Amino acid sequence: MTTQVSANISNETKIIFENFSNKSGQKKGFIIEQALLHYIHAQQELPADIIIPTSVTVSQKVYEDIIMADREPTEALRKLMSED
Numbered sequence: 001m002t003t004q005v006s007a008n009i010s011n012e013t014k015i016i017f018e019n020f021s022n023k024s025g026q027k028k029g030f031i032i033e034q035a036l037l038h039y040i041h042a043q044q045e046l047p048a049d050i051i052i053p054t055s056v057t058v059s060q061k062v063y064e065d066i067i068m069a070d071r072e073p074t075e076a077l078r079k080l081m082s083e084d
Contacts, residue, residue: 005032 009017021028042051058066073081 002029 017028017031020026021031024031
């Protein structure tokens with residue numbers, strides 16, 4: 001038995017999703033089910049502090065502080081960006 005679900009996603013995500021489905025030859029329903037199972041199992045099995053969110057929301061002030069900060073890149077960032 002299967003159940004149909006509905007969700008709103010961004011246009012960018014839709015394009016990435018459709019391109020992946022077309023290139024991999026996998027059906028969209030299969031991709032969604034596997035992704036949901038993977039996500040749920042990770043949430044259940046891993047400690048909360050291990051899971052890194054895909055986005056971070058900050059206040060307008062914090063955003064402005066970050067954007068306006070005049071900082072040099074760290075050595076770690078320079079190394080990361082220079083690796084092939």
